[in-house]
Amino acid sequence: MTAFTAILVDGYRELVAKKLFTLSMILSLLVVAVIGIGGLNEQGVTIVGFTIEVPFVNSTMFTPAEFYKLMFNSVGVKFWLGWLACLLALVSSAGMFPEMVSSGVVENMLSRPISRWRLYIYKFTAGLLFTSLQMAVFCLASFLVIGLRGGAWEPGLFLAIPLVTLLYSYLFAMSALLGTVTRSAIAALLLTILFWGFLFIVNSAETIVNGFRIGSVKECQAIEALIQKRKKENPDVDISDLQTELERDQSTLSNLALWHRVVFAVKTVLPKTDETTSLLQRWTLEASNMKDEGAEDAEEVAANAQKQRRRGGPGFGNSRAKTSVVVAAIEADQRSRGVGWILGTSVAFEIVTLGVGCWLFSRRDF
């Protein structure tokens, strides 16, 4: 325990000595300040007395508390902490392991009565201090802003501390492994960023393919419902056009389902950075406030979708499925992925990465 505390304190001193840590803290507080000075009125978002008209973000759509929580999640956690602050933390701590295994330092560490795997894990834990301290400050400031400005005291915000720290730990485990292998801070940093980019690509690919797959499912269901409706109205009606459309969509669905299975399998074994931070949104914000377009059946939806596409808007297939239905289905699908799956598979990957790092560190001569 003495050694663990010493390594943690040493890690803290190392961070404090770095200007990047101080800079990152200041930026965190600035982000909270920016969130805090924003507000809502009936027209849109207000910033120090000026109103920026935003159609779907105004006081008729959100309460002040919801607005600040949305800002906390989407700007603070997803954008700032989930990306930029993590990047700064990686830059700041990429040298920790290469420095530990460098000549003149490693001898002092390894010649002590602590096993190598303990040293590795202790050092790794110390490396998480950057993010956890930054998160603690950010959450406390956000808690005060949302409480004072939004009138809602939301202790659930503090869940961001373990969640973002966990997100960072997936990446830092890789950085530690690469730093131990390459003994170079630059190589560890660049390769970790590449790995992060790979995770982003896999996650985006899965989200896109899954979106199309669900859209296609809903499209087929909408066409089937339309066929049923037409047959019910007139059993002799010609539905060959719909049948052709259905067959084509079912074929597309089959292809999309196959591709989704492949991408999903790859994603399953990798850390889920985006979904880890999304958990916070799931736990702190209510379900989607998206309003129904009001269209009733598939023909009407298709007509609306055609109009929307002519205006350059998005759509699924022939867009016989209502966008709100598809979006709700996608949200439901994402929510069906349990916390256990998201965190369990991610932590499993992290444990394997740490295990490989410990193994290499334990058997190597220095």
Added chain:
Amino acid sequence: MVSQNQNVISLECVSKVYGGNTHALRNVSLNVGAGEIFGLLGPNGAGKSTLVKVLLTVVKPTVARGEMLGKPIGDKKTLTRVGYLPEQHRLAPYLTARQAVEFVAALSGVDRATRKKRAAELLDRVGLSKWIDRRVNVFSKGMRQRAGLAAALVNDPQIVFLDEPTDGVDPVGRVEIRDLLIQMRREGRTVFLNSHLLGEAEQVCDRVAILVQGRVVKQGRMDDLQKEGSRQELTVRWGGSSASAGANSQMEVGLGGAVTLNSAASARSLPFRGVNISPTITAEGNHQYVFGDVDASAAQPALDAVRATGGEIISLVPMHQRLEELFMKIVIDPTTGKAPPPGAGS
């Protein structure tokens, strides 16, 4: 503490092979007694640091049969009683001297109160009391070495491994470090000194081992090694050239062939080991000769010969073999006259 005369390190066989064919250590076997300063000497790349790293679990040995402080080599708990100053060690630049020493103490399992007390005491002892709360990054190399020494002692170790402790230290600092080593011995600690500075080792070591290309080629007490092959310097005097010429034949017998008679009647200089030894003419006109490097076994017959020819023995001084001479004899290949290439052999 382990009692005197007991071995604190006893190695039967330590080998380290890198990559299957690079032998860094080959069947190293040596003993280090309690409370002594033991010098491990050798040219660069001989395997000195590797051996220390094996003992301190920094390098995994290929074979390691032996004990340190009564426990098998590689036992982690034993390291609570061991201090180490690595070669070209680096202390974290963001720490003060006090924090750096306390950090090492904490890694060694020293409790908070003790490490605070000992860190302050030791930094004072190595002459850094005024710099105790200054960051290490402003220290000179010598100051860092002193801070490293304090860190090596902070867990009150029974054995202290010092790998080139005077590296980068100025002459005054070297003397201070040497005094510190002697002080450690006085306190009953065993000091394992890795060095290629032979003069330094000669001054402080009780016992040494010489490692060449991963093999211990010589080890023993410093006194014994110095006596081994030691020589004597003989100064004799004869009255006048005829006396000295007459003495030559006797000297030839006395020195067992070491002096070859110069047959010239006026031989004033005596060839000895290929060099003509010229006499010094004293104020009284006597011829005084100095024969250096006389074999110990040949000294007595030479004295008899001098006396028999009416010569006067001025002095016979034993000349201890310097460690450097011994080292060079061991390290230089007699067939090629060259030192082995640096690094471990294949």
